[in-house]
Amino acid sequence: MLFKKKSKLKNKTASTTPTTTSLDKAHIRTQPIPRHVAIILDGNGRWAQERGKPRMFGHQEGMINVKHVAAVASKMGIEAMTLYAFSTENWKRAADEVAFLMKLPIRFFDEFAPVLMELNIKMEIIGKKSELPKELQKAIMRIEEMTGGNTGMRLMIALNYGSQDEIISMVAQVATKVKTGQMNIDDITSTVIEDHLLTAGLPPVDLMIRTSGERRISNFLLWQIAYSELYFTDTAWPDFKEDALYEAVAEFQRRDRRFGGIK
Ligand code: IPE
Numbered sequence: 001m002l003f004k005k006k007s008k009l010k011n012k013t014a015s016t017t018p019t020t021t022s023l024d025k026a027h028i029r030t031q032p033i034p035r036h037v038a039i040i041l042d043g044n045g046r047w048a049q050e051r052g053k054p055r056m057f058g059h060q061e062g063m064i065n066v067k068h069v070a071a072v073a074s075k076m077g078i079e080a081m082t083l084y085a086f087s088t089e090n091w092k093r094a095a096d097e098v099a100f101l102m103k104l105p106i107r108f109f110d111e112f113a114p115v116l117m118e119l120n121i122k123m124e125i126i127g128k129k130s131e132l133p134k135e136l137q138k139a140i141m142r143i144e145e146m147t148g149g150n151t152g153m154r155l156m157i158a159l160n161y162g163s164q165d166e167i168i169s170m171v172a173q174v175a176t177k178v179k180t181g182q183m184n185i186d187d188i189t190s191t192v193i194e195d196h197l198l199t200a201g202l203p204p205v206d207l208m209i210r211t212s213g214e215r216r217i218s219n220f221l222l223w224q225i226a227y228s229e230l231y232f233t234d235t236a237w238p239d240f241k242e243d244a245l246y247e248a249v250a251e252f253q254r255r256d257r258r259f260g261g262i263k
């Protein structure tokens, strides 16, 4: 039975494998595909305002684009994608915008769930979840539970996330272990640190993208981007579609990554 299943799969692969892949169409090579792509989803508000619309309209379009780009990334073979959707600093915004941004993911999770299941994507939320409204916390638990068994791309949504908070929490956890004798100071290595960050278990961030013109990191994945390739584009997040992701990956493939060595 197993053999039969295997040979069926083999035939299917052989008969459907095209001589050029969809990646070739977009002028990018099939390898190397970045294993982990992180994106600072910026420019929703300005995108809407440029169209004479309220900022919320931009956030809504941005949310639709998350579904689109996540599906493209998963089909491209990216193993993990981390999307910065709300920072620990974004609470400074007007109350109505914050309220809208706290409600938006609830609808987004419900609408996205069938697609996540179909594409075998596992969705997780990173950030200080306990400070989010209860209704949003429940929606997070639902989507994480529903997609928890999926084995394809890991889609991390950073909500109420701040890298400095994440580092403070990591230091506190490690310090507690030292204080209680579970660990010695000499045991603290970069692996130990990584194991106590919210990205524990994910591949290294190969590519970090920021949309909409700003050239800053805004408290996102500060430890994790030590050797990431950085890609900045003027395209606003709602306009960052399939071709834009392919272009970013093509640019990544043109980079010469030396990690301190010499080629
Ligand atoms: C990104 O778009 C979404 C969030 C930070 C919540 P912005 O809301 O920052 O849009 P701009 O940068 O003001 O245009």
Ligand code: IPE
Binding pocket: 040, 041, 042, 043, 084, 085, 086, 087, 090, 214, 216, 218
């Ligand atoms: C960064 O964008 C945070 C998110 C995309 C969630 P911001 O728009 O908040 O960043 P600044 O204020 O321009 O640095």
Ligand code: MG
Binding pocket: 042, 043, 044
């Ligand atoms: Mg912004």
